[in-house]
Amino acid sequence: MAGNPSPHLPPVPTVFVVDDDPAVLKSLSRLLRSAHLVAATFTSPREFLDRHDPDAPGCLVLDVAMPGLNGLELQQAMATSGHERPIVFLTGHGDIPMSVQAMKRGAVDFLTKPVNDADLLQAVRVAVEKDRLQRQTHAEVADIQRCLAALTPREREVLEHVVAGQLNKQIAYDLGTVEKTIKVHRGQVMKKMRAQSVAELVRLAERVGIRGKR
Amino acid sequence: MVAAACLTLAAIKFLTWQARRQEWERLLFSLAGIATAFMAFAELSMLRAETPAQYATAMRWFHVTTWWIVILLIGFVQLRLRGGRPWLAWTAAVLRTLALLLNFLVGQNMTYLEITHLRHTPLLGESVAMPSGVPNPWMLVAQLSNLIFIVFLTDATLTMWRRGVRREPLVEAGSILLFALAGTLEGALVAWQLVDWPVMTSFFFMAIVASMSYEMSRNVLRTAQLSDDLLDSEERIALAAQAVGLGFWMWRIEDDQIWGSEGWLRLYGFDADADISYEAITQRIHPDDRQAVVRDWRSALEDRGDYAAEYRVVWPDGTQRWIAARGRMQRDTHGKSARVLGVAVDITGRKEAELELARQRDRLTNLSRVTMLGELSGALAHELNQPLTAILSNAQAAGRFLAHEQPDLDEVREIIADIVAEDKRAGEIIRRLRLLFKTGAVQRQPLDVNEVIEEVLTLAHSELVNQGISVQTELTPNLPMLNGDRVPLQQVLLNLVMNACDAMAGAEPADRQLTIFTDLAGHDVRISVADRGAGIAPENPERIFDAFYTSKAHGLGLGLAVCRTIITAHHGKLWATNNPEGGATFHFTLPGENEVVADEGEPRGTLRHASLDELALAQRGAR
Numbered sequence: 001m002a003g004n005p006s007p008h009l010p011p012v013p014t015v016f017v018v019d020d021d022p023a024v025l026k027s028l029s030r031l032l033r034s035a036h037l038v039a040a041t042f043t044s045p046r047e048f049l050d051r052h053d054p055d056a057p058g059c060l061v062l063d064v065a066m067p068g069l070n071g072l073e074l075q076q077a078m079a080t081s082g083h084e085r086p087i088v089f090l091t092g093h094g095d096i097p098m099s100v101q102a103m104k105r106g107a108v109d110f111l112t113k114p115v116n117d118a119d120l121l122q123a124v125r126v127a128v129e130k131d132r133l134q135r136q137t138h139a140e141v142a143d144i145q146r147c148l149a150a151l152t153p154r155e156r157e158v159l160e161h162v163v164a165g166q167l168n169k170q171i172a173y174d175l176g177t178v179e180k181t182i183k184v185h186r187g188q189v190m191k192k193m194r195a196q197s198v199a200e201l202v203r204l205a206e207r208v209g210i211r212g213k214r
Numbered sequence: 215m216v217a218a219a220c221l222t223l224a225a226i227k228f229l230t231w232q233a234r235r236q237e238w239e240r241l242l243f244s245l246a247g248i249a250t251a252f253m254a255f256a257e258l259s260m261l262r263a264e265t266p267a268q269y270a271t272a273m274r275w276f277h278v279t280t281w282w283i284v285i286l287l288i289g290f291v292q293l294r295l296r297g298g299r300p301w302l303a304w305t306a307a308v309l310r311t312l313a314l315l316l317n318f319l320v321g322q323n324m325t326y327l328e329i330t331h332l333r334h335t336p337l338l339g340e341s342v343a344m345p346s347g348v349p350n351p352w353m354l355v356a357q358l359s360n361l362i363f364i365v366f367l368t369d370a371t372l373t374m375w376r377r378g379v380r381r382e383p384l385v386e387a388g389s390i391l392l393f394a395l396a397g398t399l400e401g402a403l404v405a406w407q408l409v410d411w412p413v414m415t416s417f418f419f420m421a422i423v424a425s426m427s428y429e430m431s432r433n434v435l436r437t438a439q440l441s442d443d444l445l446d447s448e449e450r451i452a453l454a455a456q457a458v459g460l461g462f463w464m465w466r467i468e469d470d471q472i473w474g475s476e477g478w479l480r481l482y483g484f485d486a487d488a489d490i491s492y493e494a495i496t497q498r499i500h501p502d503d504r505q506a507v508v509r510d511w512r513s514a515l516e517d518r519g520d521y522a523a524e525y526r527v528v529w530p531d532g533t534q535r536w537i538a539a540r541g542r543m544q545r546d547t548h549g550k551s552a553r554v555l556g557v558a559v560d561i562t563g564r565k566e567a568e569l570e571l572a573r574q575r576d577r578l579t580n581l582s583r584v585t586m587l588g589e590l591s592g593a594l595a596h597e598l599n600q601p602l603t604a605i606l607s608n609a610q611a612a613g614r615f616l617a618h619e620q621p622d623l624d625e626v627r628e629i630i631a632d633i634v635a636e637d638k639r640a641g642e643i644i645r646r647l648r649l650l651f652k653t654g655a656v657q658r659q660p661l662d663v664n665e666v667i668e669e670v671l672t673l674a675h676s677e678l679v680n681q682g683i684s685v686q687t688e689l690t691p692n693l694p695m696l697n698g699d700r701v702p703l704q705q706v707l708l709n710l711v712m713n714a715c716d717a718m719a720g721a722e723p724a725d726r727q728l729t730i731f732t733d734l735a736g737h738d739v740r741i742s743v744a745d746r747g748a749g750i751a752p753e754n755p756e757r758i759f760d761a762f763y764t765s766k767a768h769g770l771g772l773g774l775a776v777c778r779t780i781i782t783a784h785h786g787k788l789w790a791t792n793n794p795e796g797g798a799t800f801h802f803t804l805p806g807e808n809e810v811v812a813d814e815g816e817p818r819g820t821l822r823h824a825s826l827d828e829l830a831l832a833q834r835g836a837r
Binding site: 023024026027028030033034035065066090092115117120 | 679682
């Protein structure tokens with residue numbers, strides 16, 4: 001499974017490989033290890049769903065044709081459960097409709113077996129990077145959400161008016177209070193949201209989907 | 215007059231006996247007729263006697279003829295009616311013989327110790343002599359003999375009656391009894407001088423001879439009628455035989471004499487005047503068929519009695535013909551094989567059509583297999599792609615490991631071993647494919663059915679995976695080996711597996727399950743392929759095995775028809791049932807190896823023993 005040894009270093013990404021043919025699985029895992037990647041192998045999508053750690057960073061190398069659940073169905077199942085990760089598909093025969101469907105659902109690449117090492121490793125690297133970025137974004141958004149949760153309802157109202165570009169006087173008028181009170185709330189919002197400027201506050205609010213209120 | 219009539223009848227019977235020596239009763243009858251004639255002469259001499267001495271002498275000879283006739287009649291009744299008790303017959307004969315001795319030893323004859331004088335009385339316009347004298351008391355011996363003779367006749371007649379005989383023998387026995395009774399009575403009355411009649415015993419015996427003659431003549435007439443019928447019938451059979459090219463033959467075993475009809479000689483390519491022996495016939499049979507045909511003849515001779523065979527004969531000029539032959543062995547009275555009667559007919563046309571049909575069937579089987587493999591080609595390519603993928607990735611991984619600063623050589627060695635293994639796996643797949651594409655001759659060999667199933671599942675693996683079908687096998691271990699041709703049997707299994715896949719194409723993913731069972735059903739091995747599709751239309755489940763019947767959009771409808779042909783050629787059965795929980799199961803049975811070995815000795819000539827009923831039908835047909 002995913003090696004995640006030290007809390008200080010960023011966790012090493014794992015390449016999860018799923019293929020029903022043990023010989024193919026073993027050869028793919030070897031190829032990844034020869035390129036200094038960490039590989040975890042599974043002989044069926046079911047086993048992968050049961051055993052893998054959704055929080056471990058890394059990507060998925062997935063055979064399309066497998067008994068039980070096939071590759072595309074696994075992609076679907078992961079999307080539904082909210083544990084998406086970038087997928088590199090492998091297929092025995094380049095099936096165009098299937099590859100289009102997979103790519104539309106966000107697959108990184110759709111490679112034909114036998115696969116060339118450079119192609120696979122390149123695709124895996126892209127996928128790993130994509131995962132890293134996704135995880136980073138997720139982490140930032142989660143951070144902003146945490147700050148947002150610390151605001152009082154009144155501060156939240158003030159935030160929405162500030163993001164809309166209103167002046168303190170206008171906000172005070174809208175909320176039926178005095179400008180001085182608004183100024184205090186605004187200071188609290190800037191502090192709790194760890195924003196240095198109004199521009200930064202607007203950017204943070206946009207990332208969690210808060211649009212200005214008028 | 216009486217004498218003349220009796221002699222005529224006697225002559226006729228003698229002539230008929232000449233013709234049929236086995237019928238001894240005819241000779242006895244003939245002799246009895248002669249004796250009756252002599253008796254008539256003796257009686258005439260008595261009636262015409264001038265002196266008592268002449269009368270006595272004539273009477274003495276009269277008794278001789280009586281003895282003669284009685285003995286002959288006893289013999290006749292025993293031979294023809296086979297009814298009387300032998301001890302009665304013997305007693306009557308012995309007493310009569312004793313009476314004959316006394317006839318010569320005591321007094322002037324059996325009837326009189328001494329005839330004292332003759333009277334002459336008119337009878338039918340003639341003067342006849344009537345004796346008077348001292349009766350011979352030993353006459354009782356003769357009369358006792360008569361009595362026992364009558365008891366013997368009565369016994370014989372009743373025995374016949376009880377056996378249910380109503381016709382001729384009964385009439386004969388009855389008339390002998392009746393007239394013997396009357397003759398004895400008249401003789402006794404005259405002898406004891408209770409009535410004043412002349413001795414007329416010969417009339418009664420003539421009546422006996424006449425009635426016997428009547429019955430026996432009827433036989434002769436009937437025989438003549440039968441022989442006419444037989445000639446007619448023979449003519450009709452010969453005509454029918456000629457029309458269908460049928461040949462008859464008969465083989466008398468004791469002296470190896472073989473007779474064959476013209477048609478039969480032609481079948482074997484013999485000249486009309488050829489000298490044919492058993493050896494000559496067997497030499498004409500095709501060497502490949504000879505052993506089996508001879509074996510069948512032998513077994514018909516030894517126990518079964520009938521045979522039926524189809525085989526090839528080769529004429530001296532090399533022409534080859536197919537013949538269907540049927541025959542029956544006939545036993546003599548001791549139960550030993552006496553002769554063989556047989557018919558044969560040329561079936562070359564039919565046989566060639568059959569062989570051509572078999573060739574067409576083989577071609578169709580091959581075609582259907584290649585078509586099926588074509589449908590599978592995508593999946594088969596994928597199956598081959600897997601080891602190639604493993605080989606490439608392994609090789610490239612090895613290259614990368616070797617480029618490391620401190621290469622892990624153990625890892626590289628392991629990789630190389632895996633590359634070799636995967637290469638072999640690819641080679642094996644190609645080998646199996648090549649076998650399936652081969653259109654070679656039938657090759658029967660011992661097969662493990664479970665192994666065949668595993669091989670087919672390997673080939674179909676990718677197809678099953680592509681269609682999302684999971685496979686379960688429930689294979690009974692240690693099943694008897696099959697004697698079969700691997701490729702066609704794989705074809706059948708592959709066909710059933712692919713049909714199952716098609717049947718489940720529209721099913722829910724959880725229902726896409728294929729199960730293969732093997733088990734033992736009696737002496738047969740049974741293989742069942744179960745799917746969970748829509749099942750078979752219940753109205754006519756056999757229809758799916760018809761050629762050109764298909765439920766698929768792109769199908770020739772030959773798969774199952776060909777499968778059935780293959781299984782039938784393996785002496786097995788193929789059928790389908792619907793499962794109670796949905797879907798269909800296709801079953802086929804194949805006999806275990808020991809069961810099929812029996813027909814190995816018959817390469818082409820299909821030989822089997824016909825039942826008596828079949829032969830009877832054939833005979834009826836011939837008429």
